[in-house]
Amino acid sequence: MPGNARRSIGVRAPILFISAIAWMMLLVNPGSMIALIHCPVTTSWASPMSFKMLVEMNPLSSLAEGWALMLVAMMAPTLTAPVRYILERSFKRRRARSVALFFIGYGAVWMVAGAVLLSTELLLSLLAPRSLLPAIMVGVVAFVWQCAPAKQRCLNRGHNHYALAAFGLDADLDVFRFGMKHGVWCVGSCWALMLFPMLLPVGHFAGMAAVTFQVVSERLEQPRPPDWRLRGPVKLVRILVQQARMGIQGTITGSAVLPTALNPRR
Amino acid sequence: MATYTRNNAWNNGGTFDNHDLLWYAKGVAAMMALPLDNPNSWWFFAAIHGEEIALTAFPGWGFLPSPPAVPTTPLPAQNVKTTYWNQCQHQSWYFPPWHRGYLIALESEIRAAVIKAGGPATWALPYWNYFGPNNQYQIPPAFTVRTLPDGTPNPLFVTARYGPNSDGNIFIPIPPVSQACMNNDLYTGTDAATPRPGFGGPKTGFSHGGRTSGNLESNPHNQVHVDVGGNAPTGSDYGLMSDPGIAALDPIFYIHHANIDRMWAAWNAAGHANPTDPKWLNGPAASGGRKFIMPMAVGAAFPNPWVYTPSDVNSLSKLNYTYDNLVPAVKATPAANLLTQRLTRLGAALAAPAPAGVPMDSGDNSELVGAHQGALSITSSGARATVKLDGVVRKKVAASLTAASVAHPPDHAYLQLENVRGTQDAHKLSVYINEHLAGTVGLFGLRTASLQDGPHGGEGLTFELDITPIIDALHLANGLDVDSLDVRIVPNHAIAAGTSLTVGRVSIYRQSF
Ligand SMILES: [Cu+2]
Secondary structure, three states, X not given: OOOOOOOOOOOHHHHHHHHHHHHHHHHHOHHHOOOOOOOHHHHHOOOHHHHHHHHHHOXXXXXXXXXXXXXXXXXXXXXXXXXXXXXHHOOHHHHHHXXXXXXXXXXXXXXXXXXXXXXXXXXXXXXXXXXXXXXXXXXXXXXXXXXXXXXXXXXXXXXXXXXXXXXXXXXXXXXXXXXXXXXHHHHHHHHHHHHHHHOOOOOHHHHXXXXXXXXXXXXXXXXXXXXXXXXXXXXXXXXXXXXXXHHHHHHHHOOOXXXXXOOOOX | OOOEEXXXXXXXXXXXXXHHHHHHHHHHHHHHOOOOXXXXXXXXXXXXXXXXXXXXXXXXXXXXXXXXXXXXXXXXXXXXXXXXXXXXXXXXXOHHHHHHHHHHHHHHHHHHHHHHOOOOOOOOOOEOOOOOOOOOOEOOHHHOOOEOOOOOEOOOOOOOOOOOOOOOOOEOOOOOOOOHHHHOOOOOOOEOOEOOOOOOOOOOOOOOOOOOOOHHHHHHHHHHHHHHHOEOOOOOOEOHXXXXXXXHHOOHHHHHHHHHHHHHHHHHHOOOOOOOOHXXXXXXXXXXXXXXXXXXXXXXXXXXXXXXXXXHHOOHHHHOEEXXXXXXXXXXXXXXXXXXHHHHHOOOOOOOOOOOOOOOOOOOOEEEEEEOOOOEEOEOOEEEXXXXXXXXXXHHHHHHHHOOOOOOOOOEEEEEEEEEEEOOOOOEEEEEEOOEEEEEEEOOOHHHXXXXXOOOXXXXXXXXXXXXXXXXXXXXXXXXXXXXXXXXXXXXXXXXXXOOEEEEEEXXXXXXO
């Protein structure tokens, strides 16, 4: 048939692969997750002493590592569109470097955000150790943010792609800046959702999976006017339902079904 | 034999002596008499295409010059709006089928009104073939007179329709408007006869505004929109047809789109195939996107509402209508012949002409060759850009042209105007490379594509021009062995003060095979 094209630059598969590896590492070694390791001292009452112990038990480097791993696992699947855009608009020999710089810019913003979010987490778990209260509080904040017009604004901005210089330092700076801007809107739309599973005393992993589902879904949604509304993972659910339906049809008719999800265009 | 035949709007001189137009006018008047929240109203249908009802300044629907007197109330329920409004598919391979269904639905409404008024039961939309002989490049006169033969106001007349020279003289300048797309042989994709992204448009999901238009959409569709709409003689307002959020308020809209639909049908009639990809056939709803849905008049041969997919509308016979003329004005040259001609021009030693075959998409193997550094602001006098070429990639292009053969077809080359942003759609830009005209683009959809809360977060539009012939000529004149090319961008009329028009980057791409 006409249109049996050689695939354009393959982006989705490698990104999903990287994300899958991060998920596996988190599964194999749950210690690297952000769920804090508590001990009897820190669970009783807040004091400078217990704070010190808490920090000692969760050294910064391992916190940063765990956070970075979480980011890769949860956020990588949302980055196919900007990565494809960068590949298309860069010289072939610069492509790897451009994407790397985008990731550095994007990651830097999230690491800074992580410092704030993790401090909040440490503080909350100190004030109310092993309690559901912090999770509930953050859950409420996350829910309100999820419905707010500001959230929609961040989501919409995340669809923007900027003109990129092709040559020299300007090219490097442009992709780096693109990564930072994309990171800012990404943090803006996801910060509360990211904080929530971190505070769950149990079911941390399931919480992360649920948040990822939501985040991937809302990025697949078209931008819309900012307003108050419930933003659930409607799009991804619809895609999966359609896939399942077509899968059944495909089995009946014997035709191959292509995996389509996770990419709204192309 | 189809029940309904769409005929040329220029029959009987394009006046109300053409009864298709007279009944159209009566039907439009009947639809205009219905309120905004009535799904059978003129206003509701315009909103299905796209609306700007909430805007508090032009092009907000409350700020358009009358006639027509456009209502902004009463609004339908929110779920009705999200189901029906702002559906039009642009910069997408869904552009032709979505608009086909839209025409069928509008036609059913008009026909119902025509029948009610005692008109013919087989009434069908006329089409405006601006490529027709004599003065058919002009708007049919029935759209410009103030009154109907019976002395009542003519609903086909609208104030905000200014034409290519912003003086109220409505015609289509040919060239640059052309039917070159009819020579394409791929709906989506590229080969020797088909520049990117293909006749029908690029593969996308639900696309209420996107990045790059298909070739039929780009020219003639987009250009005709901004030529008809044009700019107001004073100030920064523009014609209804110039902007997708107000375009379908102008009755000429559907007559224009009937011609675009006819061109698609003629393209099929010439033996060119529509996509068979299930993602096209089943529409965006099958991939989790919105569905194509239209209100239908009572008595139409379709359910109300009518939910459709491209596979429901990919041939006229499924829909029981046809056109009086489906013969393309220009006989298409087969891709193989075009390749042979090009190879001969490039001086390749050909043992035999390129063999004819089934049109095949050669895939999108493209690579950046060079770009202009920094954004360009387009003023009334235009803008100039130095597109710096990368030495290594430039040599690849030259090598491909030098060593071209049937087995190794020469590169195609494209010029891109990327991240074009602005506040006003009613412009066309002509682009010159080293003073050779590379092509003209109409900025239909620009304002919406530049909105931060618009379909792509304000990334703007990207225009693509096939500059293969220019690159070939430069190569043959030893003019390709240079560090940069000079690109000049010229708007077709003055950029009004207070409006902005910028190009994020001008770039050149090679596409290898
Ligand atoms: Cu149109």
